Amino acid sequence: MPTPLSELGEFSLINRLTSEYKAQNESTIKGIGDDAAVLKNNADQVRLVTTDMLLEGVHFDLVYTPLKHLGYKAIVVNLSDIFAMNGRPEAVTVSLGISSKFSVEQIEELYSGIYAALEHYGVDLVGGDTCASQNGLVISVTCLGSAAKDEVVYRHGAQENDLICCSGNLGAAYMGLMLLEREKRIFLADPTPYFSPKFEEREYIIERQLRPEARGDIIEIMRNTGIHPTSMMDISDGLSSELHHICDNSQVGAVVYAERIPIDSETFAMAEELSIDPFTAALDGGEDYELLFTVPLKYYSAVEGIKGISIIGHITDKENGVKLILPNGSEQDISSGGWEAQKAL
Amino acid sequence: MPTPLSELGEFSLINRLTSEYKAQNESTIKGIGDDAAVLKNNADQVRLVTTDMLLEGVHFDLVYTPLKHLGYKAIVVNLSDIFAMNGRPEAVTVSLGISSKFSVEQIEELYSGIYAALEHYGVDLVGGDTCASQNGLVISVTCLGSAAKDEVVYRHGAQENDLICCSGNLGAAYMGLMLLEREKRIFLADPTPYFSPKFEEREYIIERQLRPEARGDIIEIMRNTGIHPTSMMDISDGLSSELHHICDNSQVGAVVYAERIPIDSETFAMAEELSIDPFTAALDGGEDYELLFTVPLKYYSAVEGIKGISIIGHITDKENGVKLILPNGSEQDISSGGWEAQKAL
Numbered sequence: 001m002p003t004p005l006s007e008l009g010e011f012s013l014i015n016r017l018t019s020e021y022k023a024q025n026e027s028t029i030k031g032i033g034d035d036a037a038v039l040k041n042n043a044d045q046v047r048l049v050t051t052d053m054l055l056e057g058v059h060f061d062l063v064y065t066p067l068k069h070l071g072y073k074a075i076v077v078n079l080s081d082i083f084a085m086n087g088r089p090e091a092v093t094v095s096l097g098i099s100s101k102f103s104v105e106q107i108e109e110l111y112s113g114i115y116a117a118l119e120h121y122g123v124d125l126v127g128g129d130t131c132a133s134q135n136g137l138v139i140s141v142t143c144l145g146s147a148a149k150d151e152v153v154y155r156h157g158a159q160e161n162d163l164i165c166c167s168g169n170l171g172a173a174y175m176g177l178m179l180l181e182r183e184k185r186i187f188l189a190d191p192t193p194y195f196s197p198k199f200e201e202r203e204y205i206i207e208r209q210l211r212p213e214a215r216g217d218i219i220e221i222m223r224n225t226g227i228h229p230t231s232m233m234d235i236s237d238g239l240s241s242e243l244h245h246i247c248d249n250s251q252v253g254a255v256v257y258a259e260r261i262p263i264d265s266e267t268f269a270m271a272e273e274l275s276i277d278p279f280t281a282a283l284d285g286g287e288d289y290e291l292l293f294t295v296p297l298k299y300y301s302a303v304e305g306i307k308g309i310s311i312i313g314h315i316t317d318k319e320n321g322v323k324l325i326l327p328n329g330s331e332q333d334i335s336s337g338g339w340e341a342q343k344a345l
Numbered sequence: 346m347p348t349p350l351s352e353l354g355e356f357s358l359i360n361r362l363t364s365e366y367k368a369q370n371e372s373t374i375k376g377i378g379d380d381a382a383v384l385k386n387n388a389d390q391v392r393l394v395t396t397d398m399l400l401e402g403v404h405f406d407l408v409y410t411p412l413k414h415l416g417y418k419a420i421v422v423n424l425s426d427i428f429a430m431n432g433r434p435e436a437v438t439v440s441l442g443i444s445s446k447f448s449v450e451q452i453e454e455l456y457s458g459i460y461a462a463l464e465h466y467g468v469d470l471v472g473g474d475t476c477a478s479q480n481g482l483v484i485s486v487t488c489l490g491s492a493a494k495d496e497v498v499y500r501h502g503a504q505e506n507d508l509i510c511c512s513g514n515l516g517a518a519y520m521g522l523m524l525l526e527r528e529k530r531i532f533l534a535d536p537t538p539y540f541s542p543k544f545e546e547r548e549y550i551i552e553r554q555l556r557p558e559a560r561g562d563i564i565e566i567m568r569n570t571g572i573h574p575t576s577m578m579d580i581s582d583g584l585s586s587e588l589h590h591i592c593d594n595s596q597v598g599a600v601v602y603a604e605r606i607p608i609d610s611e612t613f614a615m616a617e618e619l620s621i622d623p624f625t626a627a628l629d630g631g632e633d634y635e636l637l638f639t640v641p642l643k644y645y646s647a648v649e650g651i652k653g654i655s656i657i658g659h660i661t662d663k664e665n666g667v668k669l670i671l672p673n674g675s676e677q678d679i680s681s682g683g684w685e686a687q688k689a690l
Contacts, residue, residue, distance in 0.1 A: 002448030005477075013449065014475050017456050023469040027435050027491070030471075037471035039436055039489065042387040051472060051487055053440040057479040090372050091384055095398040095485055103347030104358065111362050124368040126375075126382035127396060129485075130359050132350075134402040140440055140474075140485035142396055144384065146372070 033249075034155050035084040035233050036145065046152060048145040050081035056136035063187075064180045064197075067106055069211045071113025074139045077236065079121055080214035080289045082145035084234035086153040086223075089121060089145040089216075095129040097138030110137075121216060151228070153293070158231040158250035162294040162315040165229075167218045167308055169262040170239055171278060174285020175270040176202075176209030182274070204266045212289045218308060219291075227302055232293035240283040242292045243322050244336035250294075253320035256313035256334065259327045283324075283334065378594075379500050380429040380578050381490065391497060393490040395426035401481035408532075409525045409542075412451055414555040416458025419484045422581065424466055425559035425634045427490035429579035431498040431568075434561075436471040437463065440485040442478030466561060496573070498638070503576040503595035507639035509658040510574075510648055512563045514607040515584055516623060519630020520615040521547070521554030527619070549611045557634045563653060564636075572647055577638035585628040587637045588667050589681035595639075598665035601658035601679065604672045628669075628679065 023031040030038035036050035183197035271278035368376040375383035381395035427434040528542035616623035
């Protein structure tokens with residue numbers, strides 16, 4: 001009996017396909033299993049490489065996604081993985097599969113977003129592949145970066161008593177998605193050319209969903225301040241999922257304080273309006289592209305002084321598991337759930 | 346009025362999207378426009394990167410393509426681009442979009458082909474992305490390689506009087522495709538579980554289409570023999586298209602002798618059976634993944650002595666254009682046509 005893909009999630013499938021695999025080349029320092037692979041460039045420097053695929057109808061909905069924003073986001077999600085290794089993104093390849101429903105002008109619009117992101121982050125377009133698709137739009141981006149060998153930060157370096165930190169705020173991209181989906185449903189129930197979606201005072205969460213940024217600024221501040229994280233990854237699937245990745249890879253546990261999780265006021269307001277728990281949005285919503293990292297306790301005051309970084313908890317021993325402390329002092333397990341765009345897997 | 350994509354071909358669309366673009370980073374030695382991009386690794390060594398996307402229904406037909414072969418081919422077409430720069434492939438990322446019609450076992454079958462190719466060529470799998478697709482199978486592979494800075498061979502180095510050479514033989518993959526398509530039509534006209542396609546004495550051309558190899562062996566022989574090509578690319582779209590790429594990039598012309606173009610006996614036989622000109626198959630058929638390269642005249646006897654390399658013509662000045670000399674001595678222009686899987690573009 002063939003096994004349906006729906007029996008496995010994305011992570012289980014990847015695990016089944018790659019768990020037995022061992023990289024052979026001396027040039028491969030780190031293969032599968034971190035935000036980016038690490039290859040040897042020379043004695044002091046490494047090459048970082050990461051890739052992400054975006055499929056129409058799975059990762060984006062063109063009903064409410066401007067093509068320019070989509071191009072920008074397709075680049076940003078890759079740069080975010082390079083920053084999450086404490087690296088510098090340098091070059092991307094962009095492959096597109098395009099169905100005949102698109103016009104040349106629409107693809108130029110998509111490219112204008114790609115170019116805007118590349119210019120903003122100082123990254124070069126160096127190649128790609130462009131072909132027809134039978135159905136919808138396929139975007140596959142690969143990003144190459146570099147880093148000094150001893151400055152690379154992996155998921156596996158977190159130590160007991162390290163502080164758990166995150167940049168920016170969480171849950172906003174998810175609440176933006178919920179709002180966009182609600183307005184889409186309202187429109188589809190009564191499609192009129194005069195339809196005007198209600199986005200007033202929700203511009204921030206919409207932008208977080210449609211046109212996120214990668215936190216190279218935080219990486220640079222930490223580098224300039226002399227703070228070297230012990231572990232790091234970007235928050236693409238949600239805080240809960242990423243915490244488990246860091247804890248599993250580092251063989252440690254974690255305690256996170258709910259009231260310390262940074263959540264924007266628009267996220268709170270939207271969550272209240274839609275009767276969603278804002279902490280669930282922050283923990284299990286995805287696509288924030290903020291950085292989650294751990295630093296030794298000695299950096300407490302240095303980190304605390306940096307605008308845009310929140311200390312949300314600390315690393316414990318493995319037996320403790322991954323715990324959330326609620327404002328009333330009660331404790332609960334953080335599941336490894338997290339958000340998957342890929343519901344069908 | 347929006348411009349339909351069908352008004353432009355693949356190359357025109359890429360040209361329109363990227364012709365104004367200039368790479369900014371000092372680390373980018375060669376961006377768009379060759380078989381692979383060239384990035385600086387250190388003073389002596391460069392990093393090569395190339396990417397290819399394969400879409401179901403456009404680049405492959407699962408009616409007659411075994412998933413294991415497809416996995417193998419998806420790797421090979423990328424390695425071929427690294428060899429075509431005179432480089433050594435080291436690592437790949439593999440991204441898959443998979444629709445729910447596939448079982449876990451089928452995806453494992455695909456991966457078994459990917460792993461077989463990686464092992465055969467000594468290349469590591471270092472990352473990727475796996476997600477659900479709404480329609481069919483999407484495969485996007487990126488390959489990283491390396492080369493000494495002064496051994497990289499570009500498309501632009503061909504010089505007047507250089508010999509034009511190619512490896513292996515041409516047109517076989519195209520004739521294999523024609524045979525597979527014919528048998529598919531016969532089956533679809535009368536679908537029976539007892540259908541048995543007629544592949545006797547056509548195994549070679551079928552294998553050339555379904556499970557091609559990349560010519561790392563030729564690169565190694567030339568390296569060991571001290572032959573350094575002045576220009577090179579792989580033959581993925583057809584000899585005529587690639588000749589034009591080399592001539593355009595090198596600002597030269599070319600003369601090719603039809604009777605010197607290497608064509609296998611199965612290709613001839615199949616072409617005769619299907620009333621197709623075998624030279625058209627060799628010139629405009631695609632997916633042979635052989636190497637097309639030019640070498641200075643002084644290497645004539647060295648190249649002639651290598652099994653698996655044919656000298657098919659020579660480089661002329663630009664005014665001469667790109668010409669084919671027929672066996673009767675008459676001359677005709679070689680069009681820049683070539684084969685595009687991407688008919689809709």
